Amino acid sequence: MWYENRVTQDLSIKYPIIQAGMAGGVTTPELVAAVSNAGGLGTLGAGYMSPEQTRVSIKKIKQLTNKPFGVNLFIPETPDISEEEIDKANEWLQPFREELNISERPKVKKPTASLFKEQIEIIIEEQVPVCSFTFGIPPKETVQQLKERNSIVIGTATTVKEAIANEENGLDMVVVQGSEAGGHRGTFIGSFEEAMIGTMALIPQTVDHVDIPVIAAGGIMDGRGILAAMMLGAQAVQMGTAFVTSVESGAKKPHKEAILNSNEDQTVVTSTFSGKPARGIRNEFITKMTRHEKYLPKYPIQNTLTTSIRNEAAKQNRPEWMSLWCGQNPRLSKPVSAGEIISDLLYQIDDIINTSRKGWS
Ligand SMILES: Cc1cc2nc3c(=O)[nH]c(=O)nc-3n(C[C@H](O)[C@H](O)[C@H](O)COP(=O)(O)O)c2cc1C
Numbered sequence: 030m031w032y033e034n035r036v037t038q039d040l041s042i043k044y045p046i047i048q049a050g051m052a053g054g055v056t057t058p059e060l061v062a063a064v065s066n067a068g069g070l071g072t073l074g075a076g077y078m079s080p081e082q083t084r085v086s087i088k089k090i091k092q093l094t095n096k097p098f099g100v101n102l103f104i105p106e107t108p109d110i111s112e113e114e115i116d117k118a119n120e121w122l123q124p125f126r127e128e129l130n131i132s133e134r135p136k137v138k139k140p141t142a143s144l145f146k147e148q149i150e151i152i153i154e155e156q157v158p159v160c161s162f163t164f165g166i167p168p169k170e171t172v173q174q175l176k177e178r179n180s181i182v183i184g185t186a187t188t189v190k191e192a193i194a195n196e197e198n199g200l201d202m203v204v205v206q207g208s209e210a211g212g213h214r215g216t217f218i219g220s221f222e223e224a225m226i227g228t229m230a231l232i233p234q235t236v237d238h239v240d241i242p243v244i245a246a247g248g249i250m251d252g253r254g255i256l257a258a259m260m261l262g263a264q265a266v267q268m269g270t271a272f273v274t275s276v277e278s279g280a281k282k283p284h285k286e287a288i289l290n291s292n293e294d295q296t297v298v299t300s301t302f303s304g305k306p307a308r309g310i311r312n313e314f315i316t317k318m319t320r321h322e323k324y325l326p327k328y329p330i331q332n333t334l335t336t337s338i339r340n341e342a343a344k345q346n347r348p349e350w351m352s353l354w355c356g357q358n359p360r361l362s363k364p365v366s367a368g369e370i371i372s373d374l375l376y377q378i379d380d381i382i383n384t385s386r387k388g389w390s
Contacts, residue, residue, distance in 0.1 A: 031256070031382065036202065036242045036265040039181055040159060041097050043068035045265030046255065046371060047204075047244060048272045050101020050161060051212065051354075052076030058086050060277035062093030063367035071367075072099035072161060080147040087155045097158040099183070102149070104165030104217070105142040108327040118334050121321050125314065125350055129341040137326075137333050153178050161185070161204065163215040164305075172199040183244070185215035187224040192235045192243070194218065203239065204267050205231045207247030211270040211356035213307040214298070221306045225298070229261065236262030250361035252377025270356040276366045283348035287312075291359040302339065302352040304331030310359075313349035314338075 032044045048064040050056055050072035061071030073090060075083045083100070090098050119134055126134075149171055152160050160175050161183035175182050176199070183202045184195035195203045206215050207228025216224040228247040235243050245263035249255060250271045258266050273280045274288050287310050297311045301318035305328035309315075318325075325331045335352075342350035363370065 031259065031378065034242075034264045036244065039201065039242075040070055042070050044371070044375065045244075045259075046070070046374060047099070047265055047267040048072055048367070049212075049246065049267050049269035050074035050076070050099060051269055051273065052078070052101070052103070054279040055273055057277055057279040058089035058093055060272060060275060060279070060367055061090050061098050062096075063275075063277050064272070064371065065090075065094045065096035065098045067368045067371040068096075069371055070097060070099055070159060072101050072159070074101050075148060076101065076103040076163075078148075080144065080151055083148050084151050084155065087151070087157060091155075099159030099161050100148075100152055100157050101161045101163065102145060102152075104162055104167060105140065105145045106164065106328060107140045107142060108330065110137060110139050110330065111326065114324070114326045115330065115334070118321070118325050118331060121318065122334060122338060125338045125342075129338060129345060129347070129350070131337050131341055133337070135333050135337060137330055140329050149174070152180065156180075159183065162200075163204075163206075163213070165217040166195055166198045166200070169198055176201075186235070187214060187216045187221075187231075188218065188226060189231075189235050189238050191216070191218050191224075192239050196239045196241050200241065202242045202244055202265075203235070204244040204246050205235050205263075207231050207245070208298075209248030209308075209357040210246055211273070211296070211308050212354040213303070213305050216306075221298075228258070232258060232261040232263050248356050248358040250356075250358045252374050252381055254358075255374060256378055256381055269354075270359060270362060271370060272367060273355070274362045274364050275370055276364070278367075281343040281351065283343060283346055283351060284353050285364065287348050287353045288355045288359050288362050289364060291355060293357055293360060296355050296357055296359070300325065300328075300331070302332070302335050304328035307352070307354060308356060310353040310355050312351070312353060314342075314351075 046069035052074035064071035184200035186192035245258035
């Protein structure tokens with residue numbers, strides 16, 4: 030069968046379809062459990078969660094499914110704070126705050142790695158079956174600790190070089206994130222511009238250079254995309270945007286609507302929201318802030334500075350000032366349940382396989 034391979038075997042799942050961990054409230058326990066219950070791997074995006082929120086969400090997922098699931102974390106970045114940079118950014122952000130009636134400016138603390146350490150402890154205590162990472166590679170001891178507790182450890186790469194680095198650090202599998210992908214770029218070696226490799230070029234070149242299974246991500250939204258990725262050597266796919274518009278997703282309504290109404294030429298990669306390049310739907314915030322992009326504080330500082338703007342804009346139904354993360358394939362998005370997304374994918378795949386058996390016509 031097309032779905033029987035090392036990834037499905039090692040993850041103990043039926044279908045090699047992974048729902049991306051998406052931080053920021055998209056991946057509710059209901060979404061994660063629905064995907065796992067349908068035979069894929071649901072993943073909690075815990076990147077921005079406090080340790081307590083992470084634990085509560087994991088416990089909720091366990092109540093909703095007895096199938097394997099994953100938790101996704103961000104490798105911490107701890108840039109120095111420059112008060113001058115922050116003052117400049119605050120000045121540029123002030124007009125948005127005024128329009129939204131936000132009176133307070135966020136306090137920025139020096140980012141540390143302590144949250145990450147606490148999250149890892151929780152994942153170990155809760156015996157989470159799969160732990161995935163982006164924005165870098167976890168320390169070897171962390172990989173070892175997780176593996177000793179029988180967790181499968183998955184990394185993210187945007188180039189062959191990064192995939193090799195994941196393998197060398199003991200990661201069990203690697204997600205290759207093509208340039209089509211929605212959300213933040215996982216690039217951690219070299220410049221992000223040089224690492225904008227399309228999914229179709231990235232999969233076969235990576236497969237030729239690593240022995241660990243390769244999971245394809247970026248622009249995969251239907252059965253055609255899944256089979257194409259697997260033909261190129263991927264042993265699974267990771268899909269983000271397709272699940273953002275699902276019924277169980279916690280994405281804000283204006284975000285879901287923006288994806289459902291977007292076309293392939295409307296997304297752009299921007300650092301204006303968080304200080305780190307991410308693909309989302311072009312809107313007024315991006316257009317106005319792009320000229321300052323080079324001078325903004327680094328991730329996660331800029332992310333902290335824009336948090337209240339993004340949240341308040343969502344409350345006031347102002348999508349023009351929200352971060353509308355989305356991949357390059359939004360025309361294929363649907364507002365249906367996660368279970369229906371998976372069953373549609375399986376139906377499409379069977380249909381393609383049956384057609385090919387009869388001979389392409
Ligand atoms: C709304 C959104 C949030 C995301 N958040 C994360 C995240 O927290 N961690 C992560 O590893 N990837 C994240 N991603 C990227 C996905 O892992 C994946 O690379 C991407 O969704 C694949 O492209 P697609 O959106 O076209 O399916 C996010 C993607 C989206 C659309």
